[in-house]
Amino acid sequence: MHRLMPPGCPGPLAVAFWVGWVLTAVAALLRAPLPVVTEAAVAVLLAVLLASWRWLPWEPTRGWRRALPVVFLLATLAFGLVGPPATSLPLLLAALANLTFSLGRAVAVGVAVVGLLLLLAGVLRFVPEVGAAAVVSELVSFAVLALFAIALADAVIAESARRAEALDLLAQVEELTLASERTRMARDMHDSLGHSLTAVKLSLDLVRRWDDRGEPERARAEVAHATGTVVDALADTRRWVRALHPAALDDGIGPRALAGLADAFRGAGVAIEHHVVGDPGxxxxxxxxxxxxxxxxxxxxxxxxxRASTVRIDLEIGAETVAVGVADDGVAVVEGDLTLSGGFGLAALADRVRVLGGTFAAGPRSAGGVEVRAVLPLRLDRRPT
Structure with missing residues (x-):
């Protein structure tokens, strides 16, 4: 695949090159014999185009590869003079687009103008044979194709820049979201644990006071109260730790994690089944x-x-995305009610899904009940905008 489409090369341009090269090679073989020198020139140019295609840079670069786009374009123009002109047009399209990608629009326009002048000089030699109309047609075709190729490449470059900017903004939003969540959790932990530790300190002060007064029963009662407060504080701490990273995810989001979630809700009288397709790893x-x-x-x-009686969980890991769906057979609540639960409510989860470049939907099913579905990219550095 690397030889067919160099890294960074847009797929349509790779198709244009291979279609042009194959058609040109076939046309050269099927046409009437030409002088030996011309046939040799056609063969050499075809070989040069094929060899240089693999190493063409599709982004600004340095070193010897920087000259390849110009060499590739000159070989394409030369081939248009000695080979079948019509079939070489896709090659010219790929060459001009590559020049824009690697050297920039200004250089591509300049080289295209020079190429147009060279083409004019070469074609003028054959004016008595082909006529002025044919010359004008060749020049106009070249100019239109050059304009289209440069504009196309420039549009792709601009879109890539906007995409990179959007990904940077997404990363910043994700950072801010996580920072906001950490701040909220820190505040809640401070309120919860701070109150518990204060209560324990007061209890220990009372224990010392009752002990000094010779009232061991009251001291023991206060120790028991302090112990209960510490137990509650430990439970709170464990809940916060699980909120940051559930222990069920130690082995990944696979059948074991889904089974653990299902077991946690089986006491509510709900039959829960889960299905996993693909590699959760x-x-x-x-x-x-x-x-x-x-x-x-x-x-x-x-x-x-x-108030569902059955719930189905589907987790599907595809080539580029992971999709999770949870559907039940209960009462179809209105869409706004789906985001009213506290903690990790669906509204907050929808934001987290979108921050990672995914999509989120929740609402009534046509067959009855409610369905929640989220789709996330597997490559978080290539999130869709």
Missing amino acids: RVPPRAQLVVYRVVQESLANSVRHS
Whole structure:
């Protein structure tokens, strides 16, 4: 594949090159014999085009590869003079686009103008034979093709720049979202643990006071109270740790993690089945956590709001995305009610899914019940805008 389409080369341009090269080679073989020198020139130019195609740069570069786009374009123009002109047009399209990608629009326009002048000089030699109309037709065709190729490449470059900027903005949004979530969790932990530790300190002060007064029963009661406060504080701490990274995800977001979530809700009288297609090991950690939260919150909504009796969890890992769907057979609540649960509510999860470049949908099913579905990219550095 590397030989057919060099890294960074847009697919349509690779198709244009190979279509042009194959058609040109076939046309050269089938046409009437030409002088030996011309036949040799055609063969050499075809070989040069084929050899240089593999190494063409499709982004600004340095070193010897910097000259390849110009060599490739000159070989294409020369081939248009000695070979079949019509079949070489796709090659010219690829050459001019490559020049724009690697050396920039200004250089591509300048080289195209020089090429147009060279083409004019070469064609003028044959004016008595082909006529002025044919010369004008050749020049206009070249000019239109050059304009189209440069404009096309320039548009692709601009779109790539906008995409890179959008990805940077997404990364900043993700950072801000995580920072905001950490701040909220830190505030809640401070309020919860700070209150518990203060209560324990007051209890220990009372224990010392009761002990000094010779009232061991009261001291023991206060120790028991302090112990209960510490137990509650430890439980809170464990909940915060699980919120950051659930222990169920230690082995990834696979059948074991989904089974653990299902077991947590079986006591509510809901039959939960889960199905996994693909390799869960390919899902990046950040996407694993979001998928886990989507399933967790969807199950909670099915139990609390939909009053479902059965829930189906589907996790599918494809070539480029991971999709998770949770569907139940309960009462179809209105869409706004789906985001009212606390903690990791669906509204917050929808934001987290979109920050990672995914899509999120929640609403009533046509067959009854509610369905929640999220799709995330596996390559988080290539998120769609």
